Amino acid sequence: MKAPFTSLAGFRAVFETLPERDSAAVEAATARNEQLTKPKGALGRLEELAIWYAGWQGDGRPELKRPQVAIFAGNHGIAARGVSAFPPEVTVQMVANYRAGGAAVNQLCKVAGASLTVVELDLDRPTGDFTEVPAMTEEDLVAALAAGWEAVDVEADLLVVGEMGIGNTTAAAAIAAALFGGSAGEWTGRGSGVDGAALEGKTLVVAQGLERHAEALSDPLEVLRRLGGRELAAMAGAIARARVGRVPVILDGFICTSAAAVLHRITPAALDHAVAGHVSAEGAHSAVLKQLGKEPMLSLGMRLGEGTGAIVAINILRSAVACLSGMATFAEAGVSAG
Template sequence: MTTSATGMPFDDILSLIDQMAGPDEDARATVRARDAVLTKPAGSLGRLEDLAEWVAVWQRQAPPKVLRPLVAVFAGNHGVANQGVSAYPASVTQQMVENFAAGGAAVNQLCITNDLGLKVFDLALDFPTGDITREDAMDEMSCARTIAFGMEAIAGGTDLLCIGEMGIANTTIAAAIYAALFGGDAADWCGRGTGVDDEGLKRKVDAVEKALAFHDGNLDKPLEVLRRLGGREIAAMVGAILAARLQNIPVIVDGFVASSAAAVLYALDKAALDHCIFAHVSAESAHSRALDAMGVKALFDFGMRLGEGSGAALAAGIVKAAVQIHEGMATFEQASVDGPAEN
């Protein structure tokens, strides 16, 4: 589906969530039937078998296919960066976007390795969102328009979407979102992000505490949490995840910050992430806490904390392998291999 570039009020976004379809059980059954006769012991490929089934269920087709995988990286700047919560200046966001365009970032190399498309979206980097310690990050229309932009960002077509982000200070933003959605103290959700020292970490915790206090009484609705505490890149990822569901596209979510966008949708509807998998457990200390709160398990834990869709791009290679195994393996009959002995 295509949405208007002028944006949508929050009521219309909620209406789209109500339109989300559930899993395709016919596709699941077809995948399981084929898996049962492939030349391997039952269940011997473990989670790879689950991944092939997951792709088929949410693409609503069997066998599943990954022919046009896409990594979408959304970049935004944040007023709270002025609070000294990051080891890097806000100018690095734009510089890294240029590095993506030049092919020099880690995610570029992962996309080359796994034959993935890459699109990078600059979300008004010259105009940071409001400093959440003293004002709303966005007004409702701006937030809704950014969600709509994220929905349109995948309009070019893909059959497997990986979402990632770039934005100095956005681990502070994500920590504030998690605290508002899932409770706990600011310190429970704040880590060292880009590598802040002890004083930087204290400033980060202080900023999240101030933000939660400033917006207290107005954080009872997930979309209000997003607009008051979030960022444009996070709002755009919310839109991309939602649009993927409506367009039958499975989604791989990257790390700590990307998962905060998923958390907003989870808080709206616990089934809203059924078409998603989470790539990895970030080295950002609170990411495992967030995954637990959403009841999900990541594919791997490599101690990564880069962002920029790097974990999702790596996971996409695993998903592609799972799909290729399912489609390309011979059956016992095709290979003239004896199947399991009957007792």
């Protein structure tokens, strides 16, 4: 579906009339859950997740058939400052690996029964070094938001977004610090594995970016434009498209959640359709989740990004939906209710 905006003003307008979840479906799912052959609340958070999913699918007895994983790849000017343990050319190489089926995300998509979409975003044209200039022009940002919007499959009944881009944990740290306050050191982590002097240098890059653009950081879309990257913007665009289409979203790790936080800053209702798949080993991820009010489903020490933690969580949600929709009620099973 072609994006309905051609400017940042047009993208902002998307959030002025967001659809609500289907209250009748929530009521029907809640009523059914109360009658299933189990003690009340015995399935714990699975019950809550199933009812949440039912509300956004508009069906009190929902099914999860067509999950989509969309990975966006972009290159960053700040990568030249040594903020990652890997060189910038790895972005292109990993995109080839996704297309060849050799990455972790490919294997996890198979297990989760999810389709995989890979979108390359001007890999031969890195963003600007945000310590010196804005990472993107307004035209660049709008194009990346639109690429994310248009990557969402209109038939999908669940969306996970992931990313690939050497240097993008640095961009995510800068975005989180700009949106939520605090020092660069509070938000900057090891990312691909930097430590010692390299981590200090990465933290300095974040601090310099925040200082360079301080006058514009009250506007969340300016935060994204000045400190982000094309793949972060595309993730935000895809999540926004899912919100408008009432497609449930499972959020991945620190980079994905920092991109989503931009939408939350526009309006908190922008992420009502999203749950957190996991909390990653990247230290600041839990702090972003706390700011968003999202409780992660899983804590597995993962820090790969690429959507992987959220993809693992797809099967948790599948289990929740299967129990709500497939279990017999007491009346159906001829079992005496307590």
